[in-house]
Structures are given as C-alpha cells and as structure tokens.
Amino acid sequence: MNMKTLREYIKDAEEKKVAIGHFNISDSEGFKAVVESAKELGVPVIIGVSEGERDFIGVDEVRAMVDAERFKEYPVFINADHTYSVEKVKEAVDAGFDAVIIDGAKLSFEENVKLTKEAVMYAKSKNPEIIVEAELGFIGQSSKIIDAVPDGVSVETETKPEDAEKFINETGIDMFAPSVGNIHGMVKTGEPKLNIELIKAIHERVRIPLVLHGASGNSDEEVRAAIGAGISIVHINTEIRLAYKQGVEEGMKLDEVAPYKFMAEGVEEMKKVVTAKLKLFNKI
Numbered sequence: 001m002n003m004k005t006l007r008e009y010i011k012d013a014e015e016k017k018v019a020i021g022h023f024n025i026s027d028s029e030g031f032k033a034v035v036e037s038a039k040e041l042g043v044p045v046i047i048g049v050s051e052g053e054r055d056f057i058g059v060d061e062v063r064a065m066v067d068a069e070r071f072k073e074y075p076v077f078i079n080a081d082h083t084y085s086v087e088k089v090k091e092a093v094d095a096g097f098d099a100v101i102i103d104g105a106k107l108s109f110e111e112n113v114k115l116t117k118e119a120v121m122y123a124k125s126k127n128p129e130i131i132v133e134a135e136l137g138f139i140g141q142s143s144k145i146i147d148a149v150p151d152g153v154s155v156e157t158e159t160k161p162e163d164a165e166k167f168i169n170e171t172g173i174d175m176f177a178p179s180v181g182n183i184h185g186m187v188k189t190g191e192p193k194l195n196i197e198l199i200k201a202i203h204e205r206v207r208i209p210l211v212l213h214g215a216s217g218n219s220d221e222e223v224r225a226a227i228g229a230g231i232s233i234v235h236i237n238t239e240i241r242l243a244y245k246q247g248v249e250e251g252m253k254l255d256e257v258a259p260y261k262f263m264a265e266g267v268e269e270m271k272k273v274v275t276a277k278l279k280l281f282n283k284i
C-alpha cells in the first residue's frame with residue numbers, strides 16, 4: 001500500500017463516500033487488535049488515545065508503536081482524542097501526533113472558540129500538517145455502558161449548521177465533530193437515533209470533513225446513512241472495551257500463566273469488533 005498523508009486518506013474517504021475507522025486503545029493489546037484488523041482488510045486506520053488512555057500507555061510509547069508501522073509503510077495514524085486543555089494538546093503535538101482533538105463542547109460557544117483557537121495556534125506553529133479537530137454541541141463524556149442519556153444532552157444541544165459554520169470560520173480547525181443525536185458511551189435503554197438530515201445540512205454548509213463520535217451502539221444502517229450523509233471518520237471505543245474485557249475474562253479461565261496466551265483472547269474479541277466496523281465504514 002502506497003503511503004499517503006492522513007489528510008489525503010480523509011479526502012479519498014470523502015470522495016468514495018466511505019469513512020476511516022478511529023479506534024481507541026489503552027495498551028499494546030488494543031494496538032495489535034486494531035492494526036491487525038486494518039491490515040487484514042488493507043485499509044488505513046486511526047488509533048485514538050484519550051487523555052486517560054495516553055497517561056496509561058504513554059504518549060511517546062504509543063507514538064513509537066505507530067512509527068514502527070509507518071516505517072513498514074502501513075498507514076496507521078495517531079490522534080490525541082478528547083483533549084480538554086491546551087497543556088495536553090501541547091504534549092501530543094510535541095510528541096508528533098498526526099491529529100489532536102480539542103474538546104470544549106461543554107463550554108459556552110465563546111469559551112469553546114477561545115480554547116479551540118489557542119489549541120489551533122499552538123498546533124499549527126509546531127506542525128503545519130497536523131489536523132486539529134474540535135466539537136460543538138455536548139454529547140457526554142463517557143466510554144461506558146450508561147443508564148440513560150447524560151444530563152445536558154438533548155435535541156436542543158444538537159449542532160445548528162449556521163453555528164457550525166461560524167465556529168469553523170472563527171477557529172480555523174481542520175475537522176469538525178458535530179452533535180447529531182450521537183452519545184458518548186452506550187445507553188442501556190437504547191441509543192438515541194442519529195439525525196441524518198442534520199448531518200447532511202451541516203455537511204452542505206461547511207467545507208471541512210465531519211467526524212462522528214460516540215458511534216458505539218448505533219445500528220449498522222444508521223452508521224451507513226451517516227457516512228452517506230457526509231461523515232468521513234467514525235469513532236468507536238466502548239464496544240471495543242466491552243469485547244476486550246469479555247475476551248480477557250475467557251482468557252483467565254484457561255490454565256495458563258503466559259500473558260500472550262490469556263491476553264490473546266482479549267485481542268481476538270477486539271479484532272472481531274474492529275473488523276466488523278471497518279467493513280461497515282469502508283463498504284467492504
């Protein structure tokens with residue numbers, strides 16, 4: 001596979017009306033599961049690490065794992081998922097990440113613009129090629145199974161196309177994550193439906209790629225429709241975490257002390273989820 005830049009892969013995805021998969025990991029087992037799945041299908045992939053995940057795996061360590069794949073010319077990219085402070089943005093930018101998300105979705109419009117602008121300015125001054133993503137419209141912050149739709153998330157907090165346009169113009173971001181009925185984490189009582197018409201309206205109004213967060217728990221049909229409406233990257237976290245835990249629980253029942261044997265069960269379960277999602281996103 002000929003290596004292009006992440007920006008080029010995203011452009012390709014937009015043109016082909018497919019989406020690149022973004023999967024969160026916490027450790028090398030997660031990395032192995034995501035990269036092996038992508039390689040088996042021959043598609044580019046983005047590894048996501050949130051602030052908590054970065055603290056656990058190590059910013060430089062995860063960057064080094066990605067570099068090892070890039071050295072072999074395989075398109076694996078690394079994104080600093082949900083970053084809440086400029087300090088943490090700096091850490092990821094300085095470590096050479098391909099992309100970073102500054103998350104001010106919980107703030108007021110003005111405060112969100114201010115924080116995002118600051119992050120964009122730092123990131124671009126260090127690495128003009130870096131992709132900065134930001135969010136407008138709160139969609140919760142969990143990556144767990146939650147009892148109900150989180151407080152502060154409702155139809156009213158869905159992103160209005162005119163606000164999206166204004167936000168993007170004022171901040172200079174490269175990618176945008178709207179609130180379109182998506183929720184972080186998985187809701188026990190059932191996920192709210194994605195607002196496909198709103199995705200379409202935002203996509204028509206703004207000229208930068210759109211990212212769907214919190215897609216764990218949404219049906220294949222909905223995700224397919226969202227990609228058709230203009231989503232270029234889809235984030236999955238909670239479903240992989242669940243699969244990992246269930247796999248490891250099976251691994252623990254084995255009469256084994258070799259970690260590469262009992263942890264392998266967790267990797268296999270994660271691979272099933274990642275492979276199914278990649279097939280869906282890439283129309284394979």
Ligand SMILES: [Zn+2]
Pocket residue numbers: 082184213214235
């Ligand atoms: Zn997210």
